Amino acid sequence: MNPHAKIYVAGHRGLAGSAIVRRLQAVGCDNLLLRTHTELDLTNQAAVDAFFAAERPEYVFLAAAKVGGIQANNLYPAEFIRDNLAIQTNVIHAAWSNGASKLLFLGSSCIYPKFAPQPMPESCLLTGELEPTNEWYAIAKIAGIKMCQAYRKQYGFDAISLMPTNLYGPGDNFNLENSHVLPALLRKFHEAKERGDAEVVMWGTGTPRREFMHVDDLGDAAVFLMQNYSDEAFVNVGVGEDVTIRELGQLVGEVVGFRGKIVQDLSKPDGTPRKLMDVDRLSALGWKARIALRDGVAETYQWFVEHYAK
Template sequence: MNKHARIYVAGHRGLAGSAIVRALEQGGYRNLLLRTHAELDLTSQAAVESFFHEERPEYVFLAAAKVGGIHANSAYPAEFIRDNLAIQTNVIHAAWKAGTRKLQFLGSSCIYPKLAPQPMPESCLLTGPLEPTNEWYAVAKIAGIKMCQAYRQQYGFDAISLMPTNLYGPGDNFNLENSHVLPALIRKFHEAKLRKEPQVVMWGTGTPRREFLHVDDLGAAAVFLMQRYSDDAFVNVGVGEDVTIRELGEIVKTVVGYEGEVVQDLTKPDGTPRKLLDVSKLHALGWRARIDLREGIEQTYRWFLEAGAGARA
């Protein structure tokens, strides 16, 4: 990408999108096209086509999506499949139609079967049933991958797809109703510390294993792959290492400085038993994650404290 290229980051205020913006700015890219939801509703086909017709971005990072944890996916299945299908369909089609040189679509590791081999290679997509607690989001993301492949095959559109693992970091969602596990734990332990509560309750058995990628590593990988990768096949983006949810809780507990007891609520769902990406393809391309989990959680907690009430909305 030329340093002066017109680059549109869809979802630039979100966790992934804001990290991509930081990575681009650090790389010297200054001609960034950024629109808030109030300025551009990506679920509106007419609005999206008008934006692309007027602005003609040369490169597009499609990081906009409706996201959430187990509770949100279970409570709002229609919104998760409808909004995500609309966003990606509108942006991919409008980008191709407007002559965008290259588009990058961000998916999610939840696209893989619930009982996929571990670590999960890209080849295991569509080889088994999805995890029921997030299938609506997963189906939408699978459709996005296939749309990128279809537009490449039929129109020669240079559209690539990345599948990030669980992301965390500055700008995360700490709302206990719809956040993912790591920010939810940071907030839970922080508030329990302030209130001097004797225990913190964590969902499930604590035995599921998860991989966590700092969002600034994701931003660096996204820019790296936009510059150096062009292929029909999508690429896993992760660390290649995982921890149990219980182990994650212990790290957060230590970082926050909470001194009470941790209790597991066995009536709550665990979700997928394990989610670890096979990142051998990414490593072979020349990129590896750099931010250690403990270091990343410490940085995220500092951001949470500095953000104050804004992080707890």
């Protein structure tokens, strides 16, 4: 990848997109095309076509998406499937039709069946029912994978797809109403420490296992795959190991400096027992995550204190 080529990062303000931008800048890429939603509505086909015709980027990182938690998926299923299908269709087609050399599509681990084998290999896609609470988003992401494969098969377009595990890091969503578990725990423990609470209550038994990857590792993997991978098979991107939610809570408490007790609310649900990515395909390509969970949580907490807690 020529560092002076035009590189378009769709969704550059999001958690994943901003990490991709940081990594591209770190390796010397100096001709990045970045547009906010106000400047370019990716659900507008005419606007996307006009942008690609005018700028003709050589490389495209498609990290833009309409995202949200369980509540948002349940409340707005039509928007989740419509907007994500529109974004993907418009960007992938415009990239191909305007001569882009390569496109990388960013998916999600929610594409896998609810009862997928653990760790989840790429081969288990479409082998079972999806998790009902986010099937609208998952179906859109599966369609994105298939569109990349179809454009490669019919047109020879070099489109690749990667599926990241649970991400966290600077710029995360810390809203307790709709954030993911790790940023929610960081805020919860921080506020408990600030108030001098004697305990923090966590949902469920604490036994479910989850995998967490710092978003800067994702940014590194995305640039690595753009430079070193070309195949229709999509690639899981994760760390290849997991922790229990209880262990995560204990780690967050230590990082934050909370001295009280952790109490499990057994009346609350646990969710899926385990979600771990099989990263053998990625490892065979020569890439491995580098940021340890404790180090990444500490860095993210520092960012939270400086940018969000105020």
